Amino acid sequence: MTDDYDDSSYDATARIVDPGGDTEDRRFEAALRPRKLADFPGQPRVRDQLSLVLEAAKRRAAPPDHVLLSGPPGLGKTSLAMIIAAELEQPIRITSGPAIQHAGDLAAVLSSLAEGEVLFLDEIHRMARPAEEMLYLAMEDFRVDIIVGKGPGATAIPLELPPFTVVGATTRAGLLPAPLRDRFGFTGHLDFYTPEDLAQILTRNATLLGIDATEQGIEEIAGRSRGTPRIANRLLRRVRDYAQVHGSGILDQGAARAALSLFDVDDRGLDRLDRAVLEALCRRFGGGPVGLSTLAVAVGEESDTVETVAEPYLVREGYLVRTPRGRAASPLAWQHLGLTPPVNAVAGAEQLPLEDGGGRFGG
CATH class of the missing domain: 1.10.8.60 (Helicase, Ruva Protein; domain 3)
Incomplete structure (x- = not known):
């Protein structure tokens, strides 16, 4: 079923198979999503590259290569997936990695896809490993092997699939296994907006x-x-x-x-949690360095919340430094809080080596 708008854009019919349900935020965001790639604001590099991929596919009258979109949350990965389906004038099936915990879950979705349909897998890096291995074969050869029986008597029955396009979205591209990454013909990284x-x-x-x-x-x-x-x-x-x-x-x-x-949003975009982290670092720990778990206890949050919600923006804006010895406040953090840093704290923050890897540290 298709639904054309007055501006000649196509409404990609979304069939959501993620049991998360409908929410007010989802309905609000869906109403504001652009329906055409030309109307998508920002991300000019990704937009131009994706436009070329989709236009070439339409001229060949064939589904485009599988698409992987990466970047921090809230930058428009889901909107781009909806636009891809609309530009191709195909329906879109929406699910997420956490919703697919068994190979059978993925097989049920894949076996019901129509030719040319777009399958959007949000947070694809959180899929279960058996489902990932099934997805490899489906993306490359458009077939899946259904295992019937157990043990030595088990039989693999191949099930042919019509050509389709997978659009994967991830906030942590480094967690995707290399065999899965290699099966995406186009990878686009979304940056923060001006x-x-x-x-x-x-x-x-x-x-x-x-x-x-x-x-x-x-x-x-x-x-x-x-x-x-x-x-x-x-x-x-x-x-x-x-x-x-x-x-x-x-x-x-x-x-x-x-x-x-x-609503506790200051003139630099810092919210309550951001300021709590900086206040704890500067007032309680003298600017650091201090371990992640200790910092999380000081602000009354889980370590994962501090690491994934507050830290990325604080590090990107230069308020926080991640080092092998722990988190440290930069001179900008002291200035933003209206505090005068100790001389040794300023020198220490400037001289601390940065964290080498992306792993968690500190206790």
Whole structure:
């Protein structure tokens, strides 16, 4: 079943087989997703490369190579998967790695695919190993082997599949096994957005939502969104709520500043957890270095939360340094908190060697 819009774009019918269910956030984001690659803001390199791959496939009247999209959460990997299906005028099947824990789960999905259909696997690095091995064969030869029976009497029955396209999304491309990575014909890495790109996204979404917003209000939100459209859209909703309840209904700079202050987002985009990490480092541990688990206990969070939620932005913006001896605050962190660092803390942070690998350390 197809559904064409007035702008000649194609609505890729999504069949979600992930049992996560529908949520308000998912419906909100789906309503704002661009439907054509030309309308996708930011990521010009990936957009141009993907446009070439899709156009060539359409001219050959064949499914394109499998596509792997990597990058931090909230940058548009799911939106690009929906756009790929729409550009190909094919339906899309959506599932996720954690939902496929057995080879039989994947076999059930693959065996029901139609010719040319797009299979979107979110967080593909979290698939179970037996399912990964089945996916290798399906992506390369378009067939799967169904094992019937157990032990010496087990029989493999080959099941032919129609040509289809896998779009995989991952936030941790390094965790993908090499045999799986090699089966993707195109790999695109999404980077954080500039404030200008985020302002363009917010202006478009404010129009779609019927929000009366000023340019200064949009720029205020864009500058505090950590380069991430998902965060920008979430802040847009909160500022809209504030403007409707406490303001004139117009999303201007004053409403944006007041709302973001209420929700603990400062002028550099740091939230409560970010500042708690920096406060603990500077006030309790003299700037560090301090182990990850000790730092997590100090802020009342799990180690994984500190490492995956707060650290990436703090390191990228230069507030935090990861070293073999632990986490250390940079001079910028002391400055942001309005604190004067000890002389030895400043020198120590500048002279500490950076962490060599991506593994976890500190106790």
